[in-house]
Amino acid sequence: MKERGILSPSDLRKPFNKAVYAFMVLCVAVMVVTMLYPIAMTLFNGLKSNPEVNSFPPRFFPREWHLENFAKGWSYIDLATYLKNTLLIFAGNLIMTVLVLGLAAFSLSRIGVPYGRAIYFFILMTLFIPASSYLIPNFVNLKELGLLNTFWAFWLPAGASAYYFLLIKNFFDGLHPEIFEAARIDGASEWIGFSRIAVPLSLPIFGTLAIFIFSTAWNDWFWPSLVMQTEDKYTLATAIYKYVIGARSLDTNVKFTILFMAMIPPIFVFLAFQKFIMRGVSLSAVKG
Incomplete structure (x- = not known):
């Protein structure tokens, strides 16, 4: 109809x-x-x-x-290696977001940790701090930990995104508490409630965050150029910035082919995840 x-x-x-x-x-x-x-x-x-x-x-x-x-553009730089590095950063950031931020949001939303409201407002307050103000402290901390030129320089900061945390928590707050109460009555632990109930019901928000995380990992060139010190660890955006954009010996038409090949994967990633943005979560299975 x-x-x-x-x-x-x-x-x-x-x-x-x-x-x-x-x-x-x-x-x-x-x-x-x-x-x-x-x-x-x-x-x-x-x-x-x-x-x-x-x-x-x-x-x-x-x-x-x-x-x-x-073919000339593909062979000019090692696109396969830079693509692999970018996808590794994306996968690690997504896992850290689901596990670290997801568990933190679930704890404040459903478990009721002590001083949860104060913790929530403290995290909310960090959104008003300019990102450029903690760029140098993050770099120094990673240097002292010996994590420069490793993918952990991306994965660890991904577990401290206040914006993603608030998005996940607000989505968890909208889930019916009766589902988790019924699971507790049946003997399910809090980890079971998170992994088997909260995460499956929250696929729309995690799909949306996957698009944001991939876009950041794909487009960011400044932070990778700071923390990655060897060529084999560069991301695709950093390699294009260093070896393609400013290359005077490279023909302009070959530059365009490299740039076009870098445009294609984000389009397919969005097409793969966009259904999660539009799809609502049906909780009609909850019985009164």
């Missing part, structure tokens, strides 16, 4: 509603074009010859299609 929209077919026949609807469609079309244009421009510039990329006036579509540019 097709759901009725805001405007019925008879409403759309009115001139004013037609004009408003056409304006809305135009705005959506403009938004789509502005989002897709940089991706398409990067792709087509990567398929051009180098003289055509630097020619004026520029052409959107290439005169000749040079697919070999992608």
